[in-house]
Amino acid sequence: MKTYEIDALLENGLQHFPEHPYIFERDGAAFTGRTFRTFAEDVRHTAAGLLKMGLAGKNIIMLAANSYQYMIADTAIMGYVGVSCTLSKEWKSADVIRSAEILHAAAILYDAERAAIAETLKQQYPEMLFVRIETILALPAEPSEQIIPRGAETCCKIIFSSGTTGMPKAVMLSQHRMYANWESLYLRTPFTKDDKDYLFLPLSHTYSGICNFMYSLCTGMQVYLCSDTKKITEELQMVKPTVFCAVPLIYERIYAACQANGIPPALALGGKIKYLFCGGAYFKPELRAYFKGAGLNLLEAYGLTETSSIISVEYSNSDDFESVGTVMESQEIKIADPDENGIGEIMVRGENLFEGYYGNPEATAAAFDEEGYFRTGDLGKCDGRKLWLQGRKRRMILLSNGENVFPEELEAKYAAYPMITKAKVYAQGGEIHAAIYVSAPCDGEQITAEVNELLPHYAKIRHTDTIQDSIETRLK
Secondary structure (H helix, E strand, O other), X not given: OOOOOHHHHHHHHHHHOOOOEEEEEEEOOEEEEEEHHHHXXXXXXXXXXXXXXXXXXXXXXXXXXOOHHHHHHHHHHHHHHOEEEEOOOOOXXXXXXXXXXXXXXXXXXXXXHHHHHHHHHHHHOOOOEEEEHHHHHXXXXXXXXXXXXXXXXXXXXXXXXXXXXXXXXXXXXXXXXXXXXHHHHHHHOOOOOOOEEEEOOOOOOHHHHHHHHHOHHHHOOEEEEOOOHHHHHHHHHHHOOOEEEEOHHHHHHHHHHHHHHOOOHHHHOOOOOOEEEEXXXXXXXXXXXXXXXXXXXXXXXXXXXXXXXXXXXXXXXXXXXXXXXXXXXXXXXEEEOOOOOOOEEEEEEEOOOOOEEOOOHHHHHHOEOOOOOEEEEEEEEEEOOEEEEEEEOOOOEEOOOOOEEOHHHHHHHHOOOOOXXXXXXXXXXXXXXXXXXXXXXXXXXXXXXXXXXXXXXXXXOOEEEXXXXXXXXXXX
């Protein structure tokens, strides 16, 4: 397999499509594009500026919404500076402070909406450097030819996994590992520079950050940044994308809008779709059948942060409504301890697998078996290279008093409340915590108090975090 590096990909683009419009942002009533040449020059200038600040080899936190500046900074850090540590823009101050502690971060790039969190972080870590991402292109810099590529095998990206047992783990990726799935994906979807990708998913996740954005460096595929998730419907008509990646929540909304307004889904998506991807959560077979039955090339995908976003993607124009696609040719797969129906834990091995969990060698060792297969924690079955997902392995919390608590049983108690879209129960500091995701304002503490009335004393939930459900919370 060919090794891909950011610096080499920039050089390839400068050689083959330098004046090709590449990244687009909305400016009033229209989208305005920047050429690949402009993008490459901005990346290298920004890298030089960050290096001048003494950030070579350092962990740098990215805490901002999607923007051209975010894409520039992320690429510059990974390709030439240090490690880009992308945090969800939805994280609260306590989460960001905790991540900075775990990462030993030297700097944070943040946007205006996260300024208050940055101020709180300054009080905790006055030695950190703080840079508004909106100003990143104005950094004073030495001539860009002085920058040196970081290399394909060096850790360049840390992304926190979604986590089901407390603080998410810090997943380390290199350029080589991020691009290890590219050739297998290209077999399924041979993108070109003339394709248009409408990007609204958060770049802080691997689904969007790698599959939508970093892979576009290989072909020059045009990337249109959503200006506001409330304007997706409007902007799909403006952009008329050929590539669209979303989570099931978005497809549910598109389906509802099409039914309510009597319009076909192809038209709702702009009328030019070639590749329609869905991943990040369970997608109902009947909805998959609806979109495919309308003539759309829907490709189901499955993967984790630890696998550089992808384990399997379906081939184009499949009539399969049940599986999560075909395992990438770049990976090996096995099902551990299958039952009589062939269902067991999905385990994968390949060059796309993460380097490890930053600062957590015990968790890294536990994540792999003796043959180097990664334990996904997901249950499924495999027939040849076709993969079906059947759920998660049952989790157990062992309390200090010797009692066993099964999180799924506690999470099921929250299902009685219609405003709660999902719940995660986990142990932290010897106590049971719950994160509840809500579709409407509610008193999470009161709901937990009612749930606790149904639980034995040892299983009672001591802390509740109430989170507004969003696109980001639907991503693995």
